Amino acid sequence: MTTLARHTPLIPLPAGPARIIAATGAALTLASTFLPWTWTTAFPGNLTVTGYPGGLQTITLAGAALSLLHVLAAHRLRGLRWLAPTGTTAPTVLLALGTLATTWYTLGAIARQLGGLVNLEPGGLLAAAGSLLALLGALALPTDLPHPDGPAPGPLRRLRHTFTTRRPHPAAPLPAWADLLLIAAAFALGLLLFTYGVDAEYGELFVGYLLLTIAGLAALGRSGLTARLTTLTARHRTLTLTAALLTAACFPLTLTNDTYTNLATSILIFATVALGLNVVVGLAGLLDLGYVAFLGVGAYAAALVSGSPESAAGVHFPFWAAVLTGIGASLVFGVLIGAPTLRLRGDYLAIVTLGFGEIFRITMLNLNGKTGPDITNGSMGIPNIPDLDIGGFNFGDTHDLLGFTIGRFGNYYLLMLLATIAVVLVFRRAADSRIGRAWVAIREDETAATAMGINAFRLKLLAFALGAALAGLAGTVQSHVITTATPDQYQFAGTVPPNSAFLLAAVILGGMGTITGPVVGAALLYLIPNKMDFMQDYQLLLFGVALILLMRFRPEGLVADRRKQLEFHDDAPPEGA
Amino acid sequence: MAATPPLLTATGVTMRFGGLTAVHSCDLTVHERQIVGLIGPNGAGKTTLFNCLTGLYTPTEGTVTYRGTQLPAKPHLVTQAGIARTFQNIRLFPNMTVLENVLVGRHTRTKEGLFSALLRGPRFRRAETASARRAHELLDFTGLHGKADHLARNLPYGEQRKLEIARALASDPGLLLLDEPTAGMNPQETRATEQLVLAIRDQGIAVLVIEHDMRFIFNLCDHVAVLVQGEKLVEGDAHTVQRDERVVAAYLGTPYEGAPGQAEAAEVEAAETHAATPHPEENEPR
Numbered sequence: 001m002t003t004l005a006r007h008t009p010l011i012p013l014p015a016g017p018a019r020i021i022a023a024t025g026a027a028l029t030l031a032s033t034f035l036p037w038t039w040t041t042a043f044p045g046n047l048t049v050t051g052y053p054g055g056l057q058t059i060t061l062a063g064a065a066l067s068l069l070h071v072l073a074a075h076r077l078r079g080l081r082w083l084a085p086t087g088t089t090a091p092t093v094l095l096a097l098g099t100l101a102t103t104w105y106t107l108g109a110i111a112r113q114l115g116g117l118v119n120l121e122p123g124g125l126l127a128a129a130g131s132l133l134a135l136l137g138a139l140a141l142p143t144d145l146p147h148p149d150g151p152a153p154g155p156l157r158r159l160r161h162t163f164t165t166r167r168p169h170p171a172a173p174l175p176a177w178a179d180l181l182l183i184a185a186a187f188a189l190g191l192l193l194f195t196y197g198v199d200a201e202y203g204e205l206f207v208g209y210l211l212l213t214i215a216g217l218a219a220l221g222r223s224g225l226t227a228r229l230t231t232l233t234a235r236h237r238t239l240t241l242t243a244a245l246l247t248a249a250c251f252p253l254t255l256t257n258d259t260y261t262n263l264a265t266s267i268l269i270f271a272t273v274a275l276g277l278n279v280v281v282g283l284a285g286l287l288d289l290g291y292v293a294f295l296g297v298g299a300y301a302a303a304l305v306s307g308s309p310e311s312a313a314g315v316h317f318p319f320w321a322a323v324l325t326g327i328g329a330s331l332v333f334g335v336l337i338g339a340p341t342l343r344l345r346g347d348y349l350a351i352v353t354l355g356f357g358e359i360f361r362i363t364m365l366n367l368n369g370k371t372g373p374d375i376t377n378g379s380m381g382i383p384n385i386p387d388l389d390i391g392g393f394n395f396g397d398t399h400d401l402l403g404f405t406i407g408r409f410g411n412y413y414l415l416m417l418l419a420t421i422a423v424v425l426v427f428r429r430a431a432d433s434r435i436g437r438a439w440v441a442i443r444e445d446e447t448a449a450t451a452m453g454i455n456a457f458r459l460k461l462l463a464f465a466l467g468a469a470l471a472g473l474a475g476t477v478q479s480h481v482i483t484t485a486t487p488d489q490y491q492f493a494g495t496v497p498p499n500s501a502f503l504l505a506a507v508i509l510g511g512m513g514t515i516t517g518p519v520v521g522a523a524l525l526y527l528i529p530n531k532m533d534f535m536q537d538y539q540l541l542l543f544g545v546a547l548i549l550l551m552r553f554r555p556e557g558l559v560a561d562r563r564k565q566l567e568f569h570d571d572a573p574p575e576g577a
Numbered sequence: 578m579a580a581t582p583p584l585l586t587a588t589g590v591t592m593r594f595g596g597l598t599a600v601h602s603c604d605l606t607v608h609e610r611q612i613v614g615l616i617g618p619n620g621a622g623k624t625t626l627f628n629c630l631t632g633l634y635t636p637t638e639g640t641v642t643y644r645g646t647q648l649p650a651k652p653h654l655v656t657q658a659g660i661a662r663t664f665q666n667i668r669l670f671p672n673m674t675v676l677e678n679v680l681v682g683r684h685t686r687t688k689e690g691l692f693s694a695l696l697r698g699p700r701f702r703r704a705e706t707a708s709a710r711r712a713h714e715l716l717d718f719t720g721l722h723g724k725a726d727h728l729a730r731n732l733p734y735g736e737q738r739k740l741e742i743a744r745a746l747a748s749d750p751g752l753l754l755l756d757e758p759t760a761g762m763n764p765q766e767t768r769a770t771e772q773l774v775l776a777i778r779d780q781g782i783a784v785l786v787i788e789h790d791m792r793f794i795f796n797l798c799d800h801v802a803v804l805v806q807g808e809k810l811v812e813g814d815a816h817t818v819q820r821d822e823r824v825v826a827a828y829l830g831t832p833y834e835g836a837p838g839q840a841e842a843a844e845v846e847a848a849e850t851h852a853a854t855p856h857p858e859e860n861e862p863r
């Protein structure tokens with residue numbers, strides 16, 4: 001088969017017609033979102049109107065528009081080339097795929113919910129046909145990279161090859177203010193995207209959003225824009241961190257109601273604890289399966305001294321003292337668990353921490369006055385933790401800030417954000433120091449590390465204790481947010497994060513050893529079960545499948561740190577080469 | 578020869594693994610500014626002896642003293658005392674950069690703790706800069722300049738061996754133990770390593786080296802000890818050892834003919850079989 005050119009795609013067509021097909025498909029899909037897809041408003045989001053898109057149609061619209069833009073960019077349209085510095089085909093295919101998935105999912109959901117395909121209007125059928133056409137056209141576009149030399153590749157190899165791109169060449173340097181503007185724009189866009197997900201009112205909308213977002217992020221990676229942005233953020237690290245924190249601080253202002261602010265606060269707590277676990281797992285390489293117990297220790301300690309009428313301690317510490325109590329209690333438990341086990345190598349630690357996590361929960365259950373001394377009220381927990389009052393600022397009240405009204409959860413969100421900042425700072429500074437290097441060395445090769453003069457036991461204990469203390473800090477805030485500390489919040493595995501299994505999953509899925517990774521992982525792991533409660537029965541199954549797929553295709557996690565990026569992809573050239 | 582008190586003294590070191598005696602009642606002395614070679618056929622117990630000296634194994638019997646104090650069987654304390662080592666099967670921190678690898682080697686010679694790292698005071702910054710400067714010096718010294726930001730795992734084999742030496746030197750040792758530093762290297766790289774070892778000695782660091790490349794041993798070593806089946810067979814300067822029949826016999830298996838040149842052939846053979854397997858099964862404890 002010598003007729004195959006070096007850029008032959010999956011569907012061998014000349015480039016011109018392929019582009020026309022892809023563009024037509026995308027345009028038709030786009031147009032269809034202005035037509036009704038179904039006849040009744042029984043399906044959420046009102047897809048019956050003509051003239052403007054509604055509900056899930058907006059997502060299809062976004063996908064189709066992005067696909068169209070990329071097809072046009074491939075045509076070397078001036079002003080669009082920045083969209084895909086490394087190649088346009090791979091991102092086009094991914095976007096077309098995402099659009100197809102969202103559209104067909106929507107149509108399928110309509111048919112299922114309303115009972116049959118007869119419920120689809122012509123607009124819906126047009127959307128289905130258009131998105132399919134766009135994908136077929138995209139698959140016929142010439143591949144970004146030539147096929148490797150050798151025999152003509154089969155269809156499967158050609159399909160795989162469609163998704164490969166080269167690494168982007170470095171961008172021409174921009175003035176500093178342009179860099180700043182780009183970073184700000186990226187964060188604003190990210191915030192918008194994230195808010196849309198949190199605000200999604202019904203499960204179907206969230207699924208559609210998720211499908212397109214995944215495809216879109218993959219497309220961003222293939223088009224080389226992610227790499228461009230990473231160079232930018234690496235060049236301005238402190239600025240990026242500040243921008244991220246500002247964005248996070250603005251986040252509650254963008255939410256439409258208190259339920260979502262509460263959701264955001266829960267995500268933030270989960271993310272903070274995951275970051276703490278990242279010190280233990282990501283840096284020092286210690287597998288801690290009972291980490292949530294340290295969150296529990298902090299929460300219980302704070303609850304006991306919170307002035308709750310149900311608290312056995314019956315004292316009311318000021319908040320700073322409660323925080324220190326929580327941190328201190330977790331630290332002590334961390335050292336108590338770590339000291340005997342960290343001398344051993346291998347999986348002992350995993351087993352002991354797993355056991356400790358359960359022992360903590362059961363002990364809290366049993367300290368109820370019947371099976372043990374009355375300290376924790378057993379399964380009732382310590383309820384009625386009063387709202388914080390720091391210097392006259394009551395966290396339970398609604399406050400006006402710069403013209404925005406911030407409710408109870410908004411207050412706590414901002415307080416939790418302070419804790420998150422503390423954890424991020426600790427993580428960053430510890431990682432980039434003699435201690436952090438020793439942790440990574442132990443993770444990499446403990447024998448070699450000890451032979452280099454590192455007291456492995458002491459450093460592992462330090463990592464373990466620091467991780468525990470960070471979880472304790474998060475726990476003190478958490479108990480005040482949810483006003484109760486009960487044992488069943490701190491399980492090994494459960495359907496509601498944070499629990500130890502989900503925490504570990506957030507770290508590994510997000511990307512070990514990074515700051516962004518666990519935050520992204522935690523946000524996904526919290527949002528997905530929360531928004532897709534109609535899939536409750538399959539949740540854990542889907543979770544497992546997703547983890548397996550991720551480990552197969554992206555073992556370094558969603559956000560790869562510089563080292564991991566090189567570790568898992570051998571073809572990557574070394575830095576600075 | 579021994580005008581100065583010895584730097585390292587091992588007395589009666591014995592290491593048993595269950596029924597197997599890997600090292601049997603070994604005595605070894607290294608003096609200041611000496612390069613001492615440790616040779617012997619595969620499986621003789623050389624690496625095991627190294628592990629006993631550096632605290633990775635607790636010897637079943639025997640003691641090791643360094644500068645007059647007995648060493649505990651704790652690797653990090655041994656390094657702290659002033660003995661650094663490399664590994665036969667390279668054990669770098671593969672996913673750390675070259676510079677970070679060397680900085681880890683500085684661990685015992687710096688003190689900044691967690692709080693210092695969190696507060697980032699001027700002391701911390703000064704210590705970090707000083708460590709980085711020293712690390713860069715060592716990279717220059719070992720010929721790895723310009724590689725500081727590469728991942729250790731991406732270095733070519735020969736440079737990985739050099740990096741192991743740089744990392745060991747970072748702990749400012751008085752004695753450096755090298756376990757087959759030229760294994761898997763081509764002749765040019767081997768000669769370069771010879772120069773490096775000489776330069777290290779010229780800095781006042783004593784070297785104890787395991788090698789199968791006899792040319793390397795005879796070019797460098799002031800003193801050579803031969804280990805066969807866990808026991809020290811012969812000891813002396815390079816020429817004495819080279820001519821000793823028992824050494825020839827040990828390398829060949831059986832003493833026959835005794836023709837001149839036989840020893841040479843045996844050595845070459847031993848070196849070659851060894852070079853053919855650059856990654857032997859690791860035998861450091863996990």
Ligand SMILES: Nc1ncnc2c1ncn2[C@@H]1O[C@H](COP(=O)(O)OP(=O)(O)OP(=O)(O)O)[C@@H](O)[C@H]1O
Binds near residue numbers: 594
């Ligand atoms: N941890 C261990 N457990 C059991 N046996 C061991 C262990 N380490 C080494 N041995 C055995 O001790 C003997 C000596 O091994 P050692 O690795 O010290 O030899 P060597 O002289 O370094 O050989 P080579 O030249 O191949 O590196 C071998 O028979 C080996 O199998």
Ligand SMILES: [Mg+2]
Binds near residue numbers: 623624625665
């Ligand atoms: Mg050996």
